Amino acid sequence: MLAEIVAVGDELLYGDIINGNAAWLGRQLADVGIRVATSVVVGDDVEMIERALRAAAGRADVVIVSGGLGPTQDDLTREGIAAAAGVALRRDEFLESLLRRRFTELRRDVPAMNYRQADLPEGAEPLPNGPGTAPGIRIEIGRAALYALPGVPHELYAMFTASVLPDLLRRAGQPSVVVHRVLRTAGIWESSVAEALSGEVDRLRDVGNPTIAFLASEGQTRVRVTARAGDRAEALRLIAPVETAARAALGPAVYGVDDETLAGVVGAWLATLGATVAVAESLTGGRLAAALTETPGASTYFRGGAVVYATDTKASVLGVDAEILATDGAVSARAAAALAAGARDLFGATWGLATTGVAGPDEQEGKPVGTLHLGLAGPDGTTTRSLRLPGDRPRIQTFAVVQALDVLRRTLSGLPVHGAGPTGEIPAS
Amino acid sequence: MLAEIVAVGDELLYGDIINGNAAWLGRQLADVGIRVATSVVVGDDVEMIERALRAAAGRADVVIVSGGLGPTQDDLTREGIAAAAGVALRRDEFLESLLRRRFTELRRDVPAMNYRQADLPEGAEPLPNGPGTAPGIRIEIGRAALYALPGVPHELYAMFTASVLPDLLRRAGQPSVVVHRVLRTAGIWESSVAEALSGEVDRLRDVGNPTIAFLASEGQTRVRVTARAGDRAEALRLIAPVETAARAALGPAVYGVDDETLAGVVGAWLATLGATVAVAESLTGGRLAAALTETPGASTYFRGGAVVYATDTKASVLGVDAEILATDGAVSARAAAALAAGARDLFGATWGLATTGVAGPDEQEGKPVGTLHLGLAGPDGTTTRSLRLPGDRPRIQTFAVVQALDVLRRTLSGLPVHGAGPTGEIPAS
Numbered sequence: 001m002l003a004e005i006v007a008v009g010d011e012l013l014y015g016d017i018i019n020g021n022a023a024w025l026g027r028q029l030a031d032v033g034i035r036v037a038t039s040v041v042v043g044d045d046v047e048m049i050e051r052a053l054r055a056a057a058g059r060a061d062v063v064i065v066s067g068g069l070g071p072t073q074d075d076l077t078r079e080g081i082a083a084a085a086g087v088a089l090r091r092d093e094f095l096e097s098l099l100r101r102r103f104t105e106l107r108r109d110v111p112a113m114n115y116r117q118a119d120l121p122e123g124a125e126p127l128p129n130g131p132g133t134a135p136g137i138r139i140e141i142g143r144a145a146l147y148a149l150p151g152v153p154h155e156l157y158a159m160f161t162a163s164v165l166p167d168l169l170r171r172a173g174q175p176s177v178v179v180h181r182v183l184r185t186a187g188i189w190e191s192s193v194a195e196a197l198s199g200e201v202d203r204l205r206d207v208g209n210p211t212i213a214f215l216a217s218e219g220q221t222r223v224r225v226t227a228r229a230g231d232r233a234e235a236l237r238l239i240a241p242v243e244t245a246a247r248a249a250l251g252p253a254v255y256g257v258d259d260e261t262l263a264g265v266v267g268a269w270l271a272t273l274g275a276t277v278a279v280a281e282s283l284t285g286g287r288l289a290a291a292l293t294e295t296p297g298a299s300t301y302f303r304g305g306a307v308v309y310a311t312d313t314k315a316s317v318l319g320v321d322a323e324i325l326a327t328d329g330a331v332s333a334r335a336a337a338a339l340a341a342g343a344r345d346l347f348g349a350t351w352g353l354a355t356t357g358v359a360g361p362d363e364q365e366g367k368p369v370g371t372l373h374l375g376l377a378g379p380d381g382t383t384t385r386s387l388r389l390p391g392d393r394p395r396i397q398t399f400a401v402v403q404a405l406d407v408l409r410r411t412l413s414g415l416p417v418h419g420a421g422p423t424g425e426i427p428a429s
Numbered sequence: 430m431l432a433e434i435v436a437v438g439d440e441l442l443y444g445d446i447i448n449g450n451a452a453w454l455g456r457q458l459a460d461v462g463i464r465v466a467t468s469v470v471v472g473d474d475v476e477m478i479e480r481a482l483r484a485a486a487g488r489a490d491v492v493i494v495s496g497g498l499g500p501t502q503d504d505l506t507r508e509g510i511a512a513a514a515g516v517a518l519r520r521d522e523f524l525e526s527l528l529r530r531r532f533t534e535l536r537r538d539v540p541a542m543n544y545r546q547a548d549l550p551e552g553a554e555p556l557p558n559g560p561g562t563a564p565g566i567r568i569e570i571g572r573a574a575l576y577a578l579p580g581v582p583h584e585l586y587a588m589f590t591a592s593v594l595p596d597l598l599r600r601a602g603q604p605s606v607v608v609h610r611v612l613r614t615a616g617i618w619e620s621s622v623a624e625a626l627s628g629e630v631d632r633l634r635d636v637g638n639p640t641i642a643f644l645a646s647e648g649q650t651r652v653r654v655t656a657r658a659g660d661r662a663e664a665l666r667l668i669a670p671v672e673t674a675a676r677a678a679l680g681p682a683v684y685g686v687d688d689e690t691l692a693g694v695v696g697a698w699l700a701t702l703g704a705t706v707a708v709a710e711s712l713t714g715g716r717l718a719a720a721l722t723e724t725p726g727a728s729t730y731f732r733g734g735a736v737v738y739a740t741d742t743k744a745s746v747l748g749v750d751a752e753i754l755a756t757d758g759a760v761s762a763r764a765a766a767a768l769a770a771g772a773r774d775l776f777g778a779t780w781g782l783a784t785t786g787v788a789g790p791d792e793q794e795g796k797p798v799g800t801l802h803l804g805l806a807g808p809d810g811t812t813t814r815s816l817r818l819p820g821d822r823p824r825i826q827t828f829a830v831v832q833a834l835d836v837l838r839r840t841l842s843g844l845p846v847h848g849a850g851p852t853g854e855i856p857a858s
Contacts (some may be wrong), residue, residue, distance in 0.1 A: 011644045013459075015454070015455040015457075018447050023448065024444050026444040027443055030443045040469050043465075194501045194540070213440065215446060217446070224445070286717070289718075305715060309728060309731050309733040346746060347745075
């Protein structure tokens with residue numbers, strides 16, 4: 001079964017919004033063994049929408065459309081679908097009454113245009129929208145099943161999961177099952193990961209199944225092993241030896257699998273050990289705390305943090321010795337150690353984790369952009385790690401968070417932290 | 430002149446990475462008056478890449494390709510371009526020597542596969558990659574000019590700006606100029622924005638130029654006015670009366686224009702007033718500090734912040750009275766006021782800005798998901814604002830940051846803050 005994704009919206013074409021929905025949908029389809037041939041973005045233009053939908057419906061078994069179902073004048077997906085299907089667009093009385101009731105419940109004065117959301121192409125069925133207002137649409141165009149979903153992400157997630165996915169599984173009958181297994185690594189370069197696994201990659205190239213792909217983002221490389229089989233158990237049997245070989249090659253760099261996050265893995269370790277952490281941040285400006293608080297239930301192990309952005313606050317809030325700030329400076333290993341201990345003590349945590357460095361664009365204290373000093377203070381004392389990170393300001397800030405979390409992870413799980421040596425690039429593990 | 434964007438990568442199709450490059454490229458092309466017909470994603474498969482490039486080159490004047498130029502085995506864009514152009518792929522000696530020199534400078538042991546980055550389709554020219562390693566490619570396919578850029582965002586930005594954009598401007602000759610003007614609003618619903626401007630939208634629908642589009646994200650709605658003209662001055666003349674009418678209709682909800690950020694506008698106000706701010710965060714977990722520290726130069730006005738995630742730290746770190754925590758609770762207007770004053774005093778700032786609430790997925794202290802109390806402490810005392818936000822955990826956290834920044838913005842610029850009244854949805858302005 002083959003699918004195409006069509007995302008509608010000028011804001012996507014012209015870059016005001018990034019196409020997160022297509023990414024999410026692609027993942028969902030792959031997870032149930034539906035291959036995605038291509039993913040397309042078109043603007044808020046009935047003719048362009050119609051053309052894209054006709055083309056997709058001509059090539060694929062399933063077409064998922066997102067966006068353009070809202071109440072405003074530039075929401076034209078309903079019109080585009082009707083045109084592609086060659087049918088009329090009609091105001092559906094039942095949907096209209098549902099909308100009227102919803103607006104009354106919300107006690108909102110609703111502009112008349114909002115009732116465009118009750119328009120339905122002839123022969124189509126509406127899909128209920130739990131969290132939102134605009135109904136989705138299901139319609140057959142030729143031999144393709146077309147599903148139109150709202151562009152608002154959490155509405156799209158809910159509608160796809162509740163109404164579309166069950167439909168697709170029924171249609172697929174005996175799906176060709178695709179299973180992904182992702183190994184997540186931190187602290188080593190993507191090309192080092194690829195080189196470590198080049199033996200496996202070469203071996204698999206002849207076999208063709210499973211396949212290995214490398215997905216790099218700031219400071220993290222994911223290794224995705226993908227197998228196709230008649231059923232999930234067989235796919236997992238194909239993956240297992242590849243995963244074993246990859247783990248042996250990558251060692252302590254592997255921190256988790258599939259959708260685990262580095263912050264989540266750190267949190268799980270802290271919870272298991274009955275330990276807590278507090279953070280002290282300078283260049284990362286709150287991003288380290290934000291990463292730790294993404295995971296629901298973080299209050300079990302995260303006490304809090306201090307963003308001591310102004311240099312004097314490192315002393316006044318976290319008690320860093322003025323002598324350190326005067327001699328080594330705020331961007332130094334000694335400052336990182338003092339910040340970590342200060343956070344641990346102020347927040348009454350088991351561990352204190354600190355970042356200080358130069359995010360850019362300017363140098364600081366004569367230290368170059370990308371300088372990073374990490375501090376970790378625990379029951380047995382304090383350690384530091386110093387690095388030089390590549391990239392621009394936002395990339396350095398993100399990279400610094402990953403490095404900080406990885407130092408904590410390795411320490412908690414008894415793995416070697418790369419030597420807390422002189423400033424240098426991330427060494428290959 | 431018409432363009433198509435082709436992004437290459439299984440990780441994009443299957444949702445491991447979101448297509449930020451296509452968004453950025455779409456914006457760049459629009460800004461110089463080049464219309465983007467469509468934007469496509471294909472996987473790491475030579476045949477699929479070839480097919481997509483042939484199709485795009487057959488329809489458009491310009492094809493921009495991103496991704497698949499790296500050193501690993503799944504980087505197949507060079508092969509795809511050669512196949513689409515019907516030419517051979519050759520190892521370029523000059524590029525090979527450049528790569529060898531770069532690797533020597535970086536003192537990196539380089540796997541042999543990295544030299545695939547020196548392969549070039551016959552008849553193509555390389556594009557230099559300043560920050561990165563993989564050269565880009567420029568080649569004519571039929572009447573289309575095709576440019577292939579690396580997928581790493583900051584390498585793509587640099588190469589497009591330095592090598593592709595000047596080329597496109599030369600080719601366009603007398604471009605049809607497209608100018609966008611974006612008004613950025615916070616604190617009112619998207620449909621209220623659309624309703625407020627429905628008169629303008631109706632009027633313009635007949636004229637067709639300029640056009641108005643509404644772009645909503647958590648708590649912010651952008652109004653984009655787009656005009657086409659023979660030159661930039663004429664386009665700006667077309668935009669001006671529409672902008673004036675929109676500002677009159679939207680009032681204090683407009684916080685900035687074009688690419689200004691709410692945090693940047695707040696920072697500019699603080700800098701102008703010679704004032705500083707410190708933050709106290711609970712549910713937002715560091716995101717408010719992170720927003721304020723995105724802007725280079727934030728150290729001028731941002732003193733720092735305390736993420737007092739664990740309830741007791743609200744008392745122990747920021748001095749919130751235990752009586753407030755015991756009676757009203759940590760999620761309350763009184764707690765928000767005390768947190769704001771605590772942050773202001775601990776960090777020695779002019780202003781203290783605090784967030785406390787329930788991000789979910791669970792209730793807290795019997796208060797429902799989405800509850801938000803904001804506190805603002807200044808030279809003349811403390812105010813609070815209470816709201817109920819829609820959405821799930823990440824959406825609520827982001828929305829809360831926007832609301833907090835907007836309260837500070839309105840206060841600094843002497844605009845009315847929506848009444849600090851009982852909990853309720855964001856009222857239309």
